[in-house]
Amino acid sequence: MATDDLMSRALAALGEDGAPSVEVIHALADLGATPGPMTIAEAAVHLDVSPHTLRYYERAGLVQVSRDSAGHRVYDDVALRRLVFLTRMRLSGMPVRDLQHYVALVDAGKRTEPERLDILLEHRDTVRRRIRELTLSLAATEYKIATYGGSTGPDVEPVTDQADG
Amino acid sequence: MATDDLMSRALAALGEDGAPSVEVIHALADLGATPGPMTIAEAAVHLDVSPHTLRYYERAGLVQVSRDSAGHRVYDDVALRRLVFLTRMRLSGMPVRDLQHYVALVDAGKRTEPERLDILLEHRDTVRRRIRELTLSLAATEYKIATYGGSTGPDVEPVTDQADG
């Protein structure tokens, strides 16, 4: 089950109301399936990013990846789980810098859990704010679409094109 | 009524359910209030961007701004309305490149309205997709927050820290 497939399926399962089901949440939590060791090309497909990006993440210290006898990267379950987390956080807009901080905390041990939780809580709020912004922009866009022709509103009938048309 | 104030107020009025009220939509459509001519500093506050950004938008051909006798920019209602539109679209993630295309169509006259409408429709879909992505990421983040301590799920009790903790 590739992550992009999973996201696609989850997106498909997510109704217009925007309330994810329990199944979707469980699917996103990646419970169960351990896809096993894979090459960088396979991992890239699995995570829906480019091999270049995977190497970049590794260089950035976000994930450690072992090598086989040929020196090629081997993505095991540990690396893949972290990368699923990382790509998901990136998709939701968390900067790489913040992720570097977060993984540093993870690597620093269990005592950093409170701070990690704080980061997640703050990120949650950021995502919520962003969703609201987008919801408003969406409403404005839909309003503009619905009233097209009267570019500043329904009570204005422009003779020529308006500036914000 | 500054645009940022308006957005703040609209955000405050927007409940957890994420369904904007008619009032909010009307407010976002900027019906009524014409703030009159203002300086670049005033416009920047009004639009919640920097003067640098306003000059950049003008250089990018997104808006035309006249000058007073001293050569200073004068933001009239036409410019301000367009900038409200532009900043809103930017906020919702439309690339400057696309906005350049859009305003070029506006300046090309009424016959380009169908294409403009297409752009808005496509943008609407893009914003919807993005909202869904963020909603899913939010759900995953909230799940992780709720199950914190069991970093890969509730059925796993890690002895040491997990890679995706």
Added chain:
DNA sequence: GCTTGCCTTCGAGCGCGCTCGAATCTCTAC
């Protein structure tokens, strides 16, 4: 008159997140 402050233009610089190219290595297939 002179300082202060905000404005102007212009081009350059920057932070982010990749993205790419070059040179080289390893494995597989023919």
Added chain:
DNA sequence: GTAGAGATTCGAGCGCGCTCGAAGGCAAGC
């Protein structure tokens, strides 16, 4: 043995959207 695919490292480059700095202009206040 040799061609080809795909991997490696490294540093550089790029597209985006600003952001800044330098050098100078204009108007008001002391």
